Amino acid sequence: MTAKIIDGKAFAAQVREKVAAHVARLKEVQGVTPGLAVVLVGDDPASEVYVRNKGKQTLEVGMNSFEHKLPAETSEADLLALIERLNNDPAVHGILVQLPLPAHLNSDLVINSIAPGKDVDGFHISNVGLLGTGQKSMVPCTPLGCLMMLRDHHGSLSGLNAVVVGRSNIVGKPMAQLLLGDSCTVTIAHSRTKDLAAVCKGADILVAAVGRPEMIPGDWVKPGATVIDVGINRIERGGKKKLVGDVHFESAAAVAGAITPVPGGVGPMTIACLLANTVTACCRANGLREPEGLTA
Ligand SMILES: NC(=O)C1=CN([C@@H]2O[C@H](COP(=O)(O)OP(=O)(O)OC[C@H]3O[C@@H](n4cnc5c(N)ncnc54)[C@H](OP(=O)(O)O)[C@@H]3O)[C@@H](O)[C@H]2O)C=CC1
Numbered sequence: 001m002t003a004k005i006i007d008g009k010a011f012a013a014q015v016r017e018k019v020a021a022h023v024a025r026l027k028e029v030q031g032v033t034p035g036l037a038v039v040l041v042g043d044d045p046a047s048e049v050y051v052r053n054k055g056k057q058t059l060e061v062g063m064n065s066f067e068h069k070l071p072a073e074t075s076e077a078d079l080l081a082l083i084e085r086l087n088n089d090p091a092v093h094g095i096l097v098q099l100p101l102p103a104h105l106n107s108d109l110v111i112n113s114i115a116p117g118k119d120v121d122g123f124h125i126s127n128v129g130l131l132g133t134g135q136k137s138m139v140p141c142t143p144l145g146c147l148m149m150l151r152d153h154h155g156s157l158s159g160l161n162a163v164v165v166g167r168s169n170i171v172g173k174p175m176a177q178l179l180l181g182d183s184c185t186v187t188i189a190h191s192r193t194k195d196l197a198a199v200c201k202g203a204d205i206l207v208a209a210v211g212r213p214e215m216i217p218g219d220w221v222k223p224g225a226t227v228i229d230v231g232i233n234r235i236e237r238g239g240k241k242k243l244v245g246d247v248h249f250e251s252a253a254a255v256a257g258a259i260t261p262v263p264g265g266v267g268p269m270t271i272a273c274l275l276a277n278t279v280t281a282c283c284r285a286n287g288l289r290e291p292e293g294l295t296a
């Protein structure tokens with residue numbers, strides 16, 4: 001079998017079109033322009049690329065973008081003061097603090113200082129709790145993007161065996177919650193899982209969020225399964241820099257029914273969902289009808 005390639009780049013463009021249409025309507029009918037503030041502490045080059053991309057795409061869909069670049073040695077008090085200012089700024093509907101933060105900053109404390117309604121990453125404990133209890137929340141962008149692609153491909157996910165490899169708070173755990181919400185039978189695997197190969201082989205839906213280049217080979221994939229590769233790993237091969245996922249694409253694509261590539265899969269969907277979450281947050285803040293098809 002040769003897998004269908006799920007084109008996250010094209011899908012993300014469709015999501016951004018919906019977002020842009022909604023932004024235009026908000027401006028015209030309500031006189032409100034959604035605004036996204038992105039806070040970057042330190043000068044990690046990869047983070048700077050993401051933040052620049054986010055800012056560019058935010059403007060492209062007609063929203064306001066507020067970038068805050070702080071030096072690596074910023075104190076916790078100064079960062080918390082900035083977040084407090086953004087929490088109280090009516091022009092800011094979404095706040096994202098780029099992770100990871102420098103080691104001297106307590107990221108749990110920082111994230112939980114964001115007003116939950118503006119927490120477009122969905123990392124605040126209130127949003128985590130709301131998601132876990134099936135209540136309306138802000139849903140983390142990467143898992144939301146994965147869910148959108150899965151629903152688009154499968155229609156219903158009900159009753160399917162889903163395996164999520166990785167249990168981080170930003171990808172693995174919320175992904176598992178969303179799949180459970182769509183009535184999958186969910187297994188969360190991690191570094192202590194016994195016989196990971198066999199666990200993966202049982203998956204109708206396999207989500208890899210590990211951070212290890214090409215760790216999952218094709219012979220761990222059930223024939224016909226859908227493989228979602230969240231991994232973003234920069235490697236050097238034959239003297240060239242390359243971006244690869246957590247799945248060995250070539251061998252997995254020979255077995256799977258559908259697979260997301262890296263790049264061009266989950267990554268672009270993550271940013272599109274960030275924009276979608278910002279519009280949703282803006283509508284909720286103003287008591288307006290939410291866009292359809294852009295939330296979980
Ligand atoms: N495309 C996108 O938009 C995004 C991509 N990413 C990418 O996704 C990947 C995962 O990110 P993130 O969740 O933040 O990573 P973390 O490092 O926080 O978590 C990695 C998880 O993988 C597990 N793991 C590590 N090694 C193994 C192994 N050998 N076998 C099984 N499980 C293992 C860990 O297990 P344990 O808990 O036991 O240590 C952990 O739960 C990274 O490549 C990251 O760059 C992340 C965010 C967004």
Ligand SMILES: Nc1nc(=O)c2c([nH]1)NC[C@@H]1CN(c3ccc(C(=O)N[C@@H](CCC(=O)O)C(=O)O)cc3)C=[N+]21
Nearest residue numbers: 050096097098099100121232263264265267268270271
């Ligand atoms: N608070 C916070 N929220 C995040 O959502 C967050 C974060 N911190 N820290 C870092 C990770 C990583 N992440 C990505 C976003 C887009 C691409 C993306 O667009 N990737 C392109 C390729 C980009 C390239 O070429 O480097 C692709 O896969 O096609 C990747 C990774 C969001 N993260």
